Amino acid sequence: MHFQWYPGHMTKARRMMQENIKLIDLIIELVDARIPLSSRNPDIDELGRNKSRLILLNKADLAQDKKNEEWLEYFRGKGYTAVKVNSKKGGGIKSIQSAIQEACKEKTERDRKRGILNRPVRAMVVGIPNVGKSTFINALAGKACAKTGNKPGVTKGKQWIRLNKNVELLDTPGILWPKFEDQEVGLKLAFIGSIKDEILQTEELSAELIRLLDRDYPGILEEKYAAQMSGGCYDCLRQIAKSRNCIIRGSELDTEKAAGILLDDFRNGRLGRITLENPPADG
Numbered sequence: 425m426h427f428q429w430y431p432g433h434m435t436k437a438r439r440m441m442q443e444n445i446k447l448i449d450l451i452i453e454l455v456d457a458r459i460p461l462s463s464r465n466p467d468i469d470e471l472g473r474n475k476s477r478l479i480l481l482n483k484a485d486l487a488q489d490k491k492n493e494e495w496l497e498y499f500r501g502k503g504y505t506a507v508k509v510n511s512k513k514g515g516g517i518k519s520i521q522s523a524i525q526e527a528c529k530e531k532t533e534r535d536r537k538r539g540i541l542n543r544p545v546r547a548m549v550v551g552i553p554n555v556g557k558s559t560f561i562n563a564l565a566g567k568a569c570a571k572t573g574n575k576p577g578v579t580k581g582k583q584w585i586r587l588n589k590n591v592e593l594l595d596t597p598g599i600l601w602p603k604f605e606d607q608e609v610g611l612k613l614a615f616i617g618s619i620k621d622e623i624l625q626t627e628e629l630s631a632e633l634i635r636l637l638d639r640d641y642p643g644i645l646e647e648k649y650a651a652q653m654s655g656g657c658y659d660c661l662r663q664i665a666k667s668r669n670c671i672i673r674g675s676e677l678d679t680e681k682a683a684g685i686l687l688d689d690f691r692n693g694r695l696g697r698i699t700l701e702n703p704p705a706d707g
């Protein structure tokens with residue numbers, strides 16, 4: 425993921441969102457199952473008020489399944505329809521049609537009372553960059569009608585994808601701006617690869633990831649890299665360098681390279697299924 429997010433980007437994304445939201449009944453909001461709150465932008469609540477909402481825990485294959493269930497319960501407790509999906513492999517996609525009907529049931533009922541029958545639901549997919557919007561649209565539509573990759577401006581003009589007689593989907597997803605201002609949130613977005621690595625201190629970032637993994641998934645680093653935490657995060661990183669044979673200038677440990685390996689292993693699920701945040705205790 426390579427992007428930097430400037431105030432100009434945010435203003436443009438917000439304007440696009442305001443325009444497109446007028447056209448739709450349902451917002452399909454994608455969040456990353458590993459960090460379901462940090463990968464949301466709560467501004468969508470304000471922008472999308474009076475619209476039906478379906479929340480998708482995407483990349484559910486990379487997150488712990490027990491936690492996925494807890495998060496679904498959390499979002500459902502807030503009154504949203506929520507489903508977990510793996511857009512890359514198509515997991516959970518079959519349940520989307522019925523989830524859409526469920527999320528729109530009040531609207532459909534209102535229409536029915538006003539004598540409007542069989543009007544298709546118009547929906548738009550939204551989420552922060554790299555959360556999987558294009559992959560999801562492709563999986564749902566069953567063909568490559570939305571370009572994957574984060575390339576704004578690929579589609580000109582509004583195009584609707586007719587999923588069936590009941591649902592039409594705007595083919596251009598709405599891009600929500602990530603909220604990096606909060607340190608914790610920024611860090612988690614960096615762990616999952618949503619912030620350009622070049623602007624981050626890779627070693628520092630991986631030390632933070634080591635700290636978090638050791639707290640929530642004790643033993644995982646030992647199992648994967650034979651690395652222990654007794655000497656602290658940076659020492660643990662050195663052990664990872666040793667176990668992965670990251671050496672420079674003949675004998676020095678290349679901790680920068682080791683940091684990259686750790687982050688990559690985490691992002692690609694090679695450390696197993698890991699969720700980095702829990703639903704707030706307040707429900």
Ligand code: G4P
Nearest residue numbers: 482483509510511512553554555556557558559572573574
């Ligand atoms: P965006 O439109 O929201 O910006 O995201 P996009 O669909 O481009 O997806 C971003 C990356 O996330 C892609 O990986 C995509 O394959 C991956 N992805 C999307 N959904 C899922 C999912 O449910 N599970 C997993 N494991 N990955 C998912 P990439 O590395 O950029 O491309 P590629 O190597 O997969 O082609």
